Amino acid sequence: MNFLKLYWFLFLIAPTISVPFQRRWYSPEAISDGSALQQLGIQAFTSTLLRLGTPNSTSKCNPSTVTVRQEWRTLSAAQRKSYVAAVNCLKSKPSVFTSDEAPGAINLYDSFVAIHINLTQFIHETAYFLTWHRYFTWTYEQMLQNECGYEGGIPYWEWGLDAEDITASPIFDGSDSSMGSNGVNIYSNTSGVIVWNGAPQSPPSKQVYLGIGTGGGCVFEGPFKDWAVNMGPVGEPNYINYPNVTELTNILGLNPRCLKRDLRPWVAKTFLTFTNITSLILDYNTIELFQAVMQGDPRYITTAQLGVHGGGHYAFGAGAGLDVFTSPGDPVFFLHHAQVDRVYALWQALDFANRQDVFGRGYIQDVIITPNVTVDDYIDLSKLNDKLQIKDTMDTVGGTPFCYVYQ
């Protein structure tokens, strides 16, 4: 697409653009078949482009510098392969940590896993959740581009396209232009997995029983078949009738093992439909409720819910992928979190001027009471990246430093 052309076109029609955000403007069919979400996505895309600097301005983020993030299946096979190659390349680059700081982080990719493990209780079900993961995925994208020559944005995973049958997803079909296969099926003598819903342990009424999956073992085909998960486990749930995992004494220690996956049709059907995504965007008007429903935060929900965030992780994760600490150990983490960020950016775009805030404190579910977080507080990604003030994360095209849009 010719961005300069599009930009000037938008400039002309700008006064006529208004972003609809009333649920009653969409039929239930449009909400469930994805067309409402698609329309919201187009509106968000155009209104975001309107915030770009002019082509000749000094703004660091303008039509010639903006990165476009696309859905996985809109990339050509060659683009998908180049993405996979860049991810593998991160495994060949040196860690940002010394072996004293994080003995298990033996390369640049693992440095991302180490930071996530180390900060888990400060970045989930806290005020930092959305903005921390926004900065984290953006830093990953920067490394893919600057260290490994990848051209393009992180592909995102539109959950709704796979909600009906995740086992048919091209992301997981094991072809050489996929993200690798499902795991080997281990379910012959297991009866399922209980997943606790956040910390601390939720009451049984809010625990989600994931039931029988379709994999559970090591990825056996395609990219990442030989991928090593080098860190964790830290918080893996236990498979019933399956040996309990031995957790590490040093949570940043080295413990190489295969990458496991488990495609779970029930989880995808129950938590990842277009209706689930679109309702989240249209029905929750405060950052407090939006982030709570997205994460199935047990402080806010009355029944067992994973939200789209947990639903996405548990629809494919096994081993590290089911472990809230070690989840970036599976590279699909970043496709999932690009979609989490897209849904957040889309929600912000519906009322951009008023959706610049954070809500909550700094420790998971307020198990430890800390002061309220404000947009003047900083996001810590050391040693992967500089500290960043939360208010500078609010605009994906603000140039401070972000410069990307979701198409």
Ligand SMILES: *[C@@H]1O[C@H](CO)[C@@H](O)[C@H](O)[C@H]1NC(C)=O
């Ligand atoms: C922008 O810069 C280009 C050359 O870099 C020039 O051709 C064009 O006229 C400029 N446009 C405006 C609006 O200044």
Ligand SMILES: *[C@@H]1O[C@H](CO)[C@@H](O)[C@H](O)[C@H]1NC(C)=O
């Ligand atoms: C882990 O977090 C602590 C502070 O909580 C910090 O001192 C340490 O450097 C961090 N380690 C890594 C590997 O990020």
Ligand SMILES: *[C@@H]1O[C@H](CO)[C@@H](O)[C@H](O)[C@H]1NC(C)=O
């Ligand atoms: C299933 O049961 C058989 C026989 O009891 C055992 O040999 C095998 O290791 C078990 N498989 C798993 C995945 O637990």
Ligand SMILES: *[C@@H]1O[C@H](CO)[C@@H](O)[C@H](O)[C@H]1NC(C)=O
């Ligand atoms: C695994 O751990 C859980 C909780 O600690 C315990 O209830 C269960 O019996 C254990 N399962 C096995 C097979 O040891």
Ligand SMILES: *[C@@H]1O[C@H](CO)[C@@H](O)[C@H](O)[C@H]1NC(C)=O
């Ligand atoms: C998710 O969507 C399905 C159908 O599309 C619906 O049955 C379920 O109640 C929804 N769940 C939530 C939490 O919105």
Ligand SMILES: *[C@@H]1O[C@H](CO)[C@@H](O)[C@H](O)[C@H]1NC(C)=O
């Ligand atoms: C923290 O935020 C809550 C919720 O908005 C508010 O009620 C409370 O007054 C705030 N506390 C402080 C010290 O600002």
Ligand SMILES: [Cu+2]
């Ligand atoms: Cu996370």
